[in-house]
Amino acid sequence: MYIFPNKIKKIAIAFMIVGFFGLAYGFLSAPKTIEQSKAMIEANHGDHHSAEHDEDNLKSHGASTISEGSENHHNDELHSNLDTNLNNTEAHSEGHGDAHDKHVFHQLANKPWAAFYVSAFFFFMVSLGVLAFYAIQRASQAGWSPVLFRVMEGITAYMLPGGIIVLVILFLSSLHLNHLFIWMDPEVVAHDKLIAGKTGYLNAPFFLARAIFFLGGWSLYRFFSRKFSLAQDKASDISNHKKNFRISAAFLVFYIVTESIMSWDWIMSVDPHWFSTLFGWYVFASMFVSGITAIALITIYLKSNGYLEFVNDSHIHDLGKFMFGISIFWTYLWFSQFMLIWYSNIPEEVTYFISRIEDYNLPFFGMLVMNFIFPLLILMNSDYKRINYFIVMAGIVIILGHYMDVFNMIMPSAVGDKWFIGVPEIGGFLFFLGLFVFIVFKELTKAPLLTTGDPYVQESKNFHY
Amino acid sequence: MSSNRFIHALYDDDDTLLKAVKNIRSENYHIEEVYTPFPVHGLDKALGLEETRISIMAFIYGCLGLIIAVVMMNFIMIQDWPQNIGGKPSFSYLENMPAFVPIMFEMTVFFAAHLMVITFYLRSKLWPFKKAENPNPLTTDDKFLVEIELSDNEKGLTSLLKKSGAIEVSVIEKSE
Numbered sequence: 001m002y003i004f005p006n007k008i009k010k011i012a013i014a015f016m017i018v019g020f021f022g023l024a025y026g027f028l029s030a031p032k033t034i035e036q037s038k039a040m041i042e043a044n045h046g047d048h049h050s051a052e053h054d055e056d057n058l059k060s061h062g063a064s065t066i067s068e069g070s071e072n073h074h075n076d077e078l079h080s081n082l083d084t085n086l087n088n089t090e091a092h093s094e095g096h097g098d099a100h101d102k103h104v105f106h107q108l109a110n111k112p113w114a115a116f117y118v119s120a121f122f123f124f125m126v127s128l129g130v131l132a133f134y135a136i137q138r139a140s141q142a143g144w145s146p147v148l149f150r151v152m153e154g155i156t157a158y159m160l161p162g163g164i165i166v167l168v169i170l171f172l173s174s175l176h177l178n179h180l181f182i183w184m185d186p187e188v189v190a191h192d193k194l195i196a197g198k199t200g201y202l203n204a205p206f207f208l209a210r211a212i213f214f215l216g217g218w219s220l221y222r223f224f225s226r227k228f229s230l231a232q233d234k235a236s237d238i239s240n241h242k243k244n245f246r247i248s249a250a251f252l253v254f255y256i257v258t259e260s261i262m263s264w265d266w267i268m269s270v271d272p273h274w275f276s277t278l279f280g281w282y283v284f285a286s287m288f289v290s291g292i293t294a295i296a297l298i299t300i301y302l303k304s305n306g307y308l309e310f311v312n313d314s315h316i317h318d319l320g321k322f323m324f325g326i327s328i329f330w331t332y333l334w335f336s337q338f339m340l341i342w343y344s345n346i347p348e349e350v351t352y353f354i355s356r357i358e359d360y361n362l363p364f365f366g367m368l369v370m371n372f373i374f375p376l377l378i379l380m381n382s383d384y385k386r387i388n389y390f391i392v393m394a395g396i397v398i399i400l401g402h403y404m405d406v407f408n409m410i411m412p413s414a415v416g417d418k419w420f421i422g423v424p425e426i427g428g429f430l431f432f433l434g435l436f437v438f439i440v441f442k443e444l445t446k447a448p449l450l451t452t453g454d455p456y457v458q459e460s461k462n463f464h465y
Numbered sequence: 466m467s468s469n470r471f472i473h474a475l476y477d478d479d480d481t482l483l484k485a486v487k488n489i490r491s492e493n494y495h496i497e498e499v500y501t502p503f504p505v506h507g508l509d510k511a512l513g514l515e516e517t518r519i520s521i522m523a524f525i526y527g528c529l530g531l532i533i534a535v536v537m538m539n540f541i542m543i544q545d546w547p548q549n550i551g552g553k554p555s556f557s558y559l560e561n562m563p564a565f566v567p568i569m570f571e572m573t574v575f576f577a578a579h580l581m582v583i584t585f586y587l588r589s590k591l592w593p594f595k596k597a598e599n600p601n602p603l604t605t606d607d608k609f610l611v612e613i614e615l616s617d618n619e620k621g622l623t624s625l626l627k628k629s630g631a632i633e634v635s636v637i638e639k640s641e
Contacts, residue, residue, distance in 0.1 A: 339563045345552070380524070 002307055002444045008437065015434030022427015026112030037105035106179045107415045112424040113178040114414035117169050119428035121266065122290075122406045123436045124162035125283075126399075129291025130155040131222055132255055132284075133322075138225070138248035144318055146460040147310050149229060150449045151299050155291070156222050157443035158436050163215040166266070170211055174204035180414050183272045195272050202269055210265060214258040221251040232453035241455055259284055267406075271413040274352045276337055283409075285330035289371075290402040292322045293395045298440065300388045307449055313386040314465040320385030323398060324375060331372040356408060359417040363404050370401030403429065469639045471497065472622055473600060474631035476609040479505045485611065485629035486511045492625060498612040500604035519588075523581040530576025534569040600637070608632075 031037035134152040137145040173180050182188045183195045183202045195202065225244055232240035260280030268279050276282075296319040302308045341349045356364045375394050384390040411419045451457055476482040482505065489496060496512060539558045542565070547555040554560040586592060604610045613622065615636060626634045 335563075335566065339566065342563050382520070 001447075002302070002441075002449050004441050004445045005305075008441055012434040012438040012441070015430045016438070017434075019427045019429070019431025019434060022423045023112060023116055023431055024427075026115055026422075026424025026427060030112050031105060031108050034101050034105045037108045038101055040108060041104055104418070107418045110179050110414045111418065113169070113173075113180055114410055115424040115428040117166075117180060117414075118403070118406050118410050118425070119432040120162065120165045120169060121410070122403050122429075123432040124159065124166050125287040125406070126290045126294045126436070127156050127159040127162055127440075128218065128259070129287035129289070130295055131159055131218060131291075132252070132259075132288060133291055133295065134225070135221070135248040135251045135255065138244055139252055141245070141456065143456050143459040144315060144463040146451055146454045146457045147308070147463075148295060148299060148315060148319075149451050149454065150444070150447055151302065151308075152295055153226050153229060153447070154440050154444040155294055155298065156226075158439045159222060160215070160219045161439060162432070162436070163219070167208075167211055167215060170266070171208060174208060180410075181270055181272075182413075183269060198272060202272060207265060207269075210261065214262050217254055217258060218251075221247060221254070225251075229451060229454075230447055233448070233451060235453055238453075238455050241453070256284075259287075267409050270410055271352065274349065276341070276349075276352075278333060278337055282330075282333045282337055285326060285333050286402050286405050289323060289326035289330050290399055292319060292326060293398045295319060296323060296391050297395045297399075300392055302444075302449065304388065310450055310461045312464070314463050315460075316388065316391055317382075317385045317465055320379055320391050320394075323391070323394065324379035324385070327371055327375040327379075327398060331368070334368070334371075352412075355412045355416070360408055360412055360419065363419075364408055367401050367404040367408060370397050370404065374398075374401075470615040471637045471639060472613045472615050472619070472626070473633075473635050473637050474611045474613070474626040474629075475601065475603070475633040475635075476611070476630060477607065477632050478630070479508075479609060481630040482609040482611070483507060483511050485626070485631065488629045489611070489613065489625065494613055494622065494625075496611060497614050500599055500601070500610040500612070502605055502607055502609070505609070519581060519585060522584050523577045526580040526584075527573045527577035529580075530572040530574070531569055533576070534565070534572035538565045538568060 031040055130152050134149070134156060136142075137149070137152075169180075172178065174184055176184065179185065183198070184204055189195050189199060224247055228240040228244040228247075232238070232244070263280045263283035264275075267283060268275065296316065299308065299311060299319065300316065303311050338353060341353055374397050378390055378394045379385055407421075407425075454460075474485070476485060479501070482499070482501070486496065486499065486508065490511070490513065499508065499512065501508065535558070542555055542561065543558050549555065553564060558565075599605060600612065601608070601610055611626075611631075615622070619636065623634050
């Protein structure tokens with residue numbers, strides 16, 4: 001049995017506390033009203049590049065003095081009231097300045113929410129990726145991986161709580177507490193024929209119902225698979241193993257459909273004017289490779305502390321091969337999506353990449369280096385894949401690279417060019433990292449780290465490549 | 466002067482062969498060659514053969530293919546005649562790079578694969594009309610053969626091979 005080391009527990013809790021304060025700071029420092037956001041922007045411009053934006057400042061000053069009177073008595077009300085206020089001023093032909101201020105206000109107000117959402121989704125995605133990998137190992141009757149089943153089951157323990165947090169964020173969005181999903185704003189939908197045409201699919205009740213259904217389905221598989229896996233240890237026949245095989249195969253069918261729809265819902269719909277057909281696969285590749293990397297990192301950690309003496313460097317080698325291969329698979333999908341849109345250059349599709357290349361140049365292409373070129377060169381050598389140091393180094397870069405991937409998927413639509421990897425973003429990452437580590441290591445203590453009843457476990461223990 | 470007499474031991478099982486090879490090597494005999502009808506897992510380790518470096522060569526060939534693709538397309542599409550073809554930006558290589566990536570990829574794979582195969586043929590001396598070298602045609606079907614150079618201890622070696630499970634031990638003289 002694994003004992004949760006106190007040191008890790010303390011580090012995880014410290015991460016959560018630091019991350020919580022980082023997120024809280026983000027929420028407290030985000031503007032509550034349009035005036036505050038304008039003041040923040042002006043202060044920023046004054047600080048950094050005053051000459052460049054003098055004209056901008058003048059414009060917003062003008063707009064603010066004109067609309068001040070009409071806005072003051074709305075200050076404490078919801079932003080939908082501000083919207084009506086905006087329409088009133090629009091009628092008075094001061095619409096542009098106000099629309100811009102409102103736009104910037106939404107971006108700044110979205111920042112902590114987006115930081116929260118990106119990290120929440122990222123760590124959820126890691127454990128869902130591990131669940132998919134686990135189901136594939138079960139359904140394909142892999143002979144090498146049964147010694148890693150308990151590590152995978154430990155990681156997938158995070159999926160339900162992590163998924164619930166994501167669900168709560170989605171629910172709060174549908175209550176208009178943030179502006180992450182602009183199609184949830186009835187004011188936007190009313191003036192946007194494109195989104196209005198999608199309301200049959202993109203409406204909050206159906207959206208939340210789908211999310212609950214997906215998370216429910218995945219959690220049911222996770223629950224029963226874990227149950228059968230534990231029961232198999234005590235069983236005298238392999239009926240539990242067979243049951244696990246069957247539900248894993250069924251789960252994979254369910255998963256590939258629901259994962260695809262989930263990626264449209266939770267990620268693609270932050271940008272409801274844009275669509276891509278391979279997006280589901282793209283998100284899948286991202287979660288799959290970060291999930292496999294998480295398995296490798298935790299396996300190496302546990303082994304180096306002497307808990308997995310039956311894991312040899314051939315298992316690490318196989319995980320390294322998966323990290324290498326799926327990293328390339330992810331790049332293939334990233335490039336297929338990028339190149340097809342870049343090549344045809346259809347305006348309604350290409351804006352997605354234009355905003356990313358112009359406002360997110362370093363994160364957008366930096367992520368390509370982290371997720372493709374670095375693992376490609378590091379993990380190509382067969383000998384390096386057996387050395388823990390290389391796997392850990394490549395693994396950390398891959399994990400951070402795929403965090404950047406999710407960051408690049410969410411942020412441009414949520415905060416636009418107001419992005420920064422600052423306190424709320426790092427805080428969000430640390431908070432969920434702490435929570436992830438805490439839940440995963442807690443789950444690892446609940447069962448022996450070696451499945452004893454699995455019919456393939458002997459083969460797996462003797463696995464050599 | 467090394468002698469031109471060789472001892473040939475025939476085995477009918479790959480497990481026996483592996484054990485025999487380990488035995489022979491632990492007695493400090495030098496194994497000249499082993500002939501098998503199929504790859505025997507672990508035989509190269511038992512023989513103490515050096516690891517192949519063909520994958521390193523493949524990597525270098527791949528880099529070569531990539532460089533050739535880049536230089537070629539940079540010259541043709543950007544330097545020599547930068548036409549406007551359907552509005553693609555042919556001002557610099559980087560600006561138009563996504564359109565070149567499929568070719569860069571394929572050229573990398575093409576060079577890596579083909580030059581690696583050719584390297585393999587050259588290093589293992591394989592080509593059409595090459596005279597086959599197997600000392601016993603049975604080794605292409607179901608028998609395994611170990612060839613050891615013979616000096617003066619023919620008796621000891623024969624008994625060692627017999628003991629290690631050889632079904633037939635014979636002394637061959639090569640005229641070269």
